[in-house]
Amino acid sequence: MIHRLTLAALLLTSTAPALAQPAAPAPVDPRVATLRDAALRDDVAYDIVEGMTTEVGQRLAGTEAEARARTWSAAKLKALGFKNVRIETYRMPVWVRGEERGEIVAPFPQKLQLTALGNSGATPAAGIEAEVVVFPTYGDLVAAPAGSLAGKIAYVGNAMMKTQDGSSYGQEGIARRAGPAVAAGKGAVAIVIRSIGTDTHRLPHTGSTNFPAGAAPIPAAALSVPDGKLVEAMATRGKPIRMKLLLTPRQVGEQESGNVIAEVPGTDPDAGVVLIGGHLDSWDLATGAIDDASGVAITAAAAKRILDSGKRPRRTIRVVWFGAEEVGGFGGRDYAARHGSERHAIAAESDFGADRVWRFETTLPDTAKAVSDRLASALAPLGIVRGAGNAGDGSDIAPTIALGVAGVDLNQSGLDYFDTHHTPDDTLDRVDPEKLRQNVAAWTAMLAIVADAPEEIGPVVRPAR
Amino acid sequence: MIHRLTLAALLLTSTAPALAQPAAPAPVDPRVATLRDAALRDDVAYDIVEGMTTEVGQRLAGTEAEARARTWSAAKLKALGFKNVRIETYRMPVWVRGEERGEIVAPFPQKLQLTALGNSGATPAAGIEAEVVVFPTYGDLVAAPAGSLAGKIAYVGNAMMKTQDGSSYGQEGIARRAGPAVAAGKGAVAIVIRSIGTDTHRLPHTGSTNFPAGAAPIPAAALSVPDGKLVEAMATRGKPIRMKLLLTPRQVGEQESGNVIAEVPGTDPDAGVVLIGGHLDSWDLATGAIDDASGVAITAAAAKRILDSGKRPRRTIRVVWFGAEEVGGFGGRDYAARHGSERHAIAAESDFGADRVWRFETTLPDTAKAVSDRLASALAPLGIVRGAGNAGDGSDIAPTIALGVAGVDLNQSGLDYFDTHHTPDDTLDRVDPEKLRQNVAAWTAMLAIVADAPEEIGPVVRPAR
Numbered sequence: 043m044i045h046r047l048t049l050a051a052l053l054l055t056s057t058a059p060a061l062a063q064p065a066a067p068a069p070v071d072p073r074v075a076t077l078r079d080a081a082l083r084d085d086v087a088y089d090i091v092e093g094m095t096t097e098v099g100q101r102l103a104g105t106e107a108e109a110r111a112r113t114w115s116a117a118k119l120k121a122l123g124f125k126n127v128r129i130e131t132y133r134m135p136v137w138v139r140g141e142e143r144g145e146i147v148a149p150f151p152q153k154l155q156l157t158a159l160g161n162s163g164a165t166p167a168a169g170i171e172a173e174v175v176v177f178p179t180y181g182d183l184v185a186a187p188a189g190s191l192a193g194k195i196a197y198v199g200n201a202m203m204k205t206q207d208g209s210s211y212g213q214e215g216i217a218r219r220a221g222p223a224v225a226a227g228k229g230a231v232a233i234v235i236r237s238i239g240t241d242t243h244r245l246p247h248t249g250s251t252n253f254p255a256g257a258a259p260i261p262a263a264a265l266s267v268p269d270g271k272l273v274e275a276m277a278t279r280g281k282p283i284r285m286k287l288l289l290t291p292r293q294v295g296e297q298e299s300g301n302v303i304a305e306v307p308g309t310d311p312d313a314g315v316v317l318i319g320g321h322l323d324s325w326d327l328a329t330g331a332i333d334d335a336s337g338v339a340i341t342a343a344a345a346k347r348i349l350d351s352g353k354r355p356r357r358t359i360r361v362v363w364f365g366a367e368e369v370g371g372f373g374g375r376d377y378a379a380r381h382g383s384e385r386h387a388i389a390a391e392s393d394f395g396a397d398r399v400w401r402f403e404t405t406l407p408d409t410a411k412a413v414s415d416r417l418a419s420a421l422a423p424l425g426i427v428r429g430a431g432n433a434g435d436g437s438d439i440a441p442t443i444a445l446g447v448a449g450v451d452l453n454q455s456g457l458d459y460f461d462t463h464h465t466p467d468d469t470l471d472r473v474d475p476e477k478l479r480q481n482v483a484a485w486t487a488m489l490a491i492v493a494d495a496p497e498e499i500g501p502v503v504r505p506a507r
Numbered sequence: 508m509i510h511r512l513t514l515a516a517l518l519l520t521s522t523a524p525a526l527a528q529p530a531a532p533a534p535v536d537p538r539v540a541t542l543r544d545a546a547l548r549d550d551v552a553y554d555i556v557e558g559m560t561t562e563v564g565q566r567l568a569g570t571e572a573e574a575r576a577r578t579w580s581a582a583k584l585k586a587l588g589f590k591n592v593r594i595e596t597y598r599m600p601v602w603v604r605g606e607e608r609g610e611i612v613a614p615f616p617q618k619l620q621l622t623a624l625g626n627s628g629a630t631p632a633a634g635i636e637a638e639v640v641v642f643p644t645y646g647d648l649v650a651a652p653a654g655s656l657a658g659k660i661a662y663v664g665n666a667m668m669k670t671q672d673g674s675s676y677g678q679e680g681i682a683r684r685a686g687p688a689v690a691a692g693k694g695a696v697a698i699v700i701r702s703i704g705t706d707t708h709r710l711p712h713t714g715s716t717n718f719p720a721g722a723a724p725i726p727a728a729a730l731s732v733p734d735g736k737l738v739e740a741m742a743t744r745g746k747p748i749r750m751k752l753l754l755t756p757r758q759v760g761e762q763e764s765g766n767v768i769a770e771v772p773g774t775d776p777d778a779g780v781v782l783i784g785g786h787l788d789s790w791d792l793a794t795g796a797i798d799d800a801s802g803v804a805i806t807a808a809a810a811k812r813i814l815d816s817g818k819r820p821r822r823t824i825r826v827v828w829f830g831a832e833e834v835g836g837f838g839g840r841d842y843a844a845r846h847g848s849e850r851h852a853i854a855a856e857s858d859f860g861a862d863r864v865w866r867f868e869t870t871l872p873d874t875a876k877a878v879s880d881r882l883a884s885a886l887a888p889l890g891i892v893r894g895a896g897n898a899g900d901g902s903d904i905a906p907t908i909a910l911g912v913a914g915v916d917l918n919q920s921g922l923d924y925f926d927t928h929h930t931p932d933d934t935l936d937r938v939d940p941e942k943l944r945q946n947v948a949a950w951t952a953m954l955a956i957v958a959d960a961p962e963e964i965g966p967v968v969r970p971a972r
Binding site for chain 2: 092095096097098099100107149150151152153155242243244245267268271272275276279328329465466467469470471472
C-alpha cells in the first residue's frame with residue numbers, strides 16, 4: 043500500500059508547480075508524552091475489570107446486583123485515591139428475565155437457543171405454539187399487510203456485517219428496537235429475531251425493545267445467529283414451520299438505580315469540568331466485561347494517572363460510572379438534570395468495548411482548535427487518526443452534550459464488538475490487556491491535554507431551569 | 508525454515524562419501540489424480556451435513572431423534588445411488604438430560620453456564636448447595652485424602668491446550684472420564700469440572716463419564732471454560748465458595764439404536780471389504796455438524812465418487828454410519844460382532860471434525876507396502892504428509908481393528924476441534940466447505956487406491972466365534 047501522504051505528494055509533484063509541504067504537526071508536550079507512554083504499562087484498568095467481573099458479575103439496572111456494583115465501585119474509587127466519591131440515586135422502571143425456552147415443533151423438531159429482549163412480554167405459563175412467518179429483513183416485516191400476522195409468530199432476519207465504526211448496529215438494530223412493536227401491530231402473537239450480532243456462536247444477543255405507550259407487549263426474543271440461520275434454512279424447504287415459545291419475564295415496577303461519581307479536583311473551578319466515564323450497569327446474561335466494565339475501567343485508570351502525576355490539573359476531572367444505561371439511559375439523564383447547570387469543558391465516554399482506539403473526534407469550539415491539533419500529535423504514536431469532527435457519542439453523555447457541551451470521542455474498533463455485545467459471552471476472556479493499555483494511554487494523553495489546556499473550552503452552559 | 512529433506516541432504520553431503528538421492532515417489536495413477544482433483548469441487552458432503560443438521564438436528568443415541576436420523580440417512584444413501592442400504596439395530600442403555608442450573612451463592616453470587624456429563628447422577632428436585640473444594644487439576648483431586656470431600660462439591664480444572672493431533676484430549680479428558688468417580692469415592696456430593704475444551708465461550712462441553720458398577724453416580728457437570736476460570740479467580744480471594752446445583756438427568760433403560768450401512772459393490776468378493784464411515788449419533792446440545800455429520804458426509808461423498816466413476820472397484824466399499832458412538836461405542840461393537848468374520852481389507856474412520864487432513868497413517872501389512880507409497884504420492888498434493896504408521900483411530904472401527912484388520916487414518920487437524928467438541932456450538936457454521944472438499948478429495952484418492960489395489964491387503968480375519 044502506498045501511504046496516503048506519499049501518494050498525494052507524488053500526484054502534486056507531477057501536476058503542481060511547487061511541491062506541497064504538509065503542515066508541521068503540533069509539538070507534543072514532553073509531560074504528556076511521558077504520561078501517555080507510562081500508561082502503556084497500566085495495570086489499574088485490567089484490575090478494575092477483573093475485580094468487577096469476578097466480585098460483582100452481572101449488574102442489571104435497578105436490581106440488587108447493580109446496587110452491589112455501586113457499593114463495590116465507590117469502595118474501589120476511594121481506594122484508588124479519588125476525591126468526592128459519591129453515589130447519586132434515582133428511580134427507574136425495571137424489567138427482569140424469567141424462564142426462556144424455544145423449539146421448532148415442525149417440520150423438523152429442534153431446540154433453539156434464545157433469550158428475551160428487554161421489555162418483552164410474557165407467554166402464558168404453558169408457552170405458546172404457532173406458525174412462523176419468516177421475514178428475511180425488517181423491511182420485509184414492515185411491508186407485510188396489516189393483520190397478516192394474526193395468530194402467527196414473526197421471525198425477522200438481518201444482514202449484520204462487521205463495521206469498524208459500528209454503523210451496522212444502527213442500521214440492522216432496528217429489527218430489535220422496533221420489530222416487536224411492528225409485528226404486534228400486524229397481529230403477531232410473538233416475535234423472534236435473528237440476533238443483532240456478527241458472531242456464529244449459539245449465544246443470543248439481548249437488548250432493549252420498545253412498545254408504544256398503552257400497547258400490550260408481545261413476547262419477543264432473539265435467537266442466536268446459528269439458530270436464526272437454521273430457521274431460515276428450514277424455511278427454504280417450503281413446509282410450514284411451527285414454533286413453541288416459553289418466556290416469563292416481568293416488569294417489577296420502579297426501583298432504585300444510581301451513578302457513582304469520583305473526582306480529580308482541578309485548580310481552576312471556573313475552567314469547567316472534564317466529564318468522562320462509562321456505564322456501570324450491564325445486561326444480565328454475563329459479567330459485562332466489555333460492556334462496560336472496560337469503559338469505566340479505562341476512564342478511571344486514565345484519571346488516576348493524572349491524579350498520581352504530582353501536578354493538579356487546571357480543570358476538575360469528573361469520572362462518572364453511570365447506572366441504568368442499557369435499559370434506557372436513566373443515569374445519563376439524571377446526571378444532566380443534576381449537573382447540567384455546572385460548567386463543563388467537555389464530555390467523553392468509553393462504551394464500545396475493549397478493542398484499540400483507532401480514531402479521535404472532537405466538537406471543540408474554534409477558540410480551542412489548537413487543543414485538537416495537540417491531541418492529534420499526541421495520539422498519533424498510538425495509531426490513532428483524526429476524524430471528521432462528529433463527536434459526542436455515548437448515550438450516557440448524550441443528555442449533557444445536548445446542553446451544548448463539547449465532545450471528545452476516542453473511537454474503539456467495532457469490528458469484533460458485536461460478536462459479544464449483549465451475550466452470555468461478555469466476560470473477562472474478551473478483554474486483551476494490551477489493547478486495554480492502549481486505551482488507557484489514549485485517555486491519559488487526552489486528559490493531560492484537555493484538563494490542562496490554557497484555552498477556554500466549551501461555552502458556559504447555564505440552561506434555563 | 509529449512510525443509511527437512513534439504514537439511515538431510517546437506518548433512519549427508521558433508522559427512523557421507525556419496526550424495527544421497529531421495530527415492531523417487533511412486534507414480535500417481537492418472538485415474539486416481541483425476542478423481543482426487545474432481546473431488547475438490549464436491550458438493551455432496553456439504554449437502555449431507557446441511558441436510559442432516561437442518562432436517563434432523565441433534566440425534567442422541569437411543570432416542571427417537573437418532574431413529575429419525577437413521578430413517579433420514581437410509582433415504583439419503585439410497586437417493587445417492589448406494590446399494591444394499593440397510594439398518595442394523597441393537598439395544599443399549601440410554602441416559603437423557605434434564606434441567607440444569609448452577610450458581611455461586613457466596614462469596615460473590617453469580618449464575619453459571621454448565622451442562623451435565625453423560626451418566627451424571629441427579630440432584631434432589633430442589634437442588635443441592637455445598638461448599639466447593641477447588642482442585643486445579645485432576646492430579647490434585649486424586650491426591651486429596653480419603654473422605655476429605657464429604658459433603659462438598661469438587662471443582663476440577665485442567666490445562667487443556669490446542670494440539671494438532673488431539674493428544675491433549677487424552678491427557679486432560681481424564682478429569683471428565685474419571686474425575687466424577689474419584690470425587691464420589693472421596694465423599695463428594697457433586698462435581699463440576701472446567702470443560703475439556705480449548706475455547707473461551709460460555710458454552711460447556713458435555714461428554715460421557717463413568718462410575719464403577721454398583722456405585723451411585725453423583726451429579727457431575729462441566730462449566731464453560733470462562734465459568735471455570737471465574738470459579739478459579741474467586742478461589743484466589745480466599746473466602747469459602749458455596750455453589751448451588753440443580754441437575755435432573757435420568758437413565759431411561761435399554762432402547763433401540765442402530766447402524767446405517769450402504770455399499771459400493773466390488774468385483775472381487777474375496778478381496779475383502781473396505782470399511783469406512785463415521786458416527787451418526789451426536790450429543791444432544793447441538794446439531795452435531797462436526798461431530799460427526801462431517802465424518803459420515805466426507806466418507807459417503809468419497810464413496811459416491813467411486814460409485815459414479817464408471818468403473819466398479821475391485822473391493823466392496825462399505826460405508827457405515829455408526830450409531831451410539833458418543834455414549835460408549837455400541838454401534839462399532841455391534842458391527843464387529845455381526846461382520847467381524849467377513850474378510851476386511853482395511854477399516855478407516857472420519858471422526859475428528861471438518862478441518863483439513865494433514866497426515867495419513869497406515870498399518871498395512873508388508874505385502875501391501877506399495878499401497879502406502881502410492882497413497883503418499885497421491886495425497887501429497889493435498890498437503891498431506893505420511894505419518895509413522897500408527898493407524899486405526901476411531902472408536903467405531905476399534906472393535907474391527909482389534910480383530911486384526913489393517914487401518915488407514917486420514918488425520919484432520921485438531922487445533923480448533925476442541926473449541927466446539929460436545930458443545931451447543933457444534934452447528935453448520937463450524938463447517939468450512941473448502942476444507943470439507945479437501946477431506947473428500949483425500950478420501951476419494953485413498954478409496955481409489957485401496958479399493959483397486961492388486962496387492963492382498965489384510966489377513967483373512969476369521970476369529971473363532
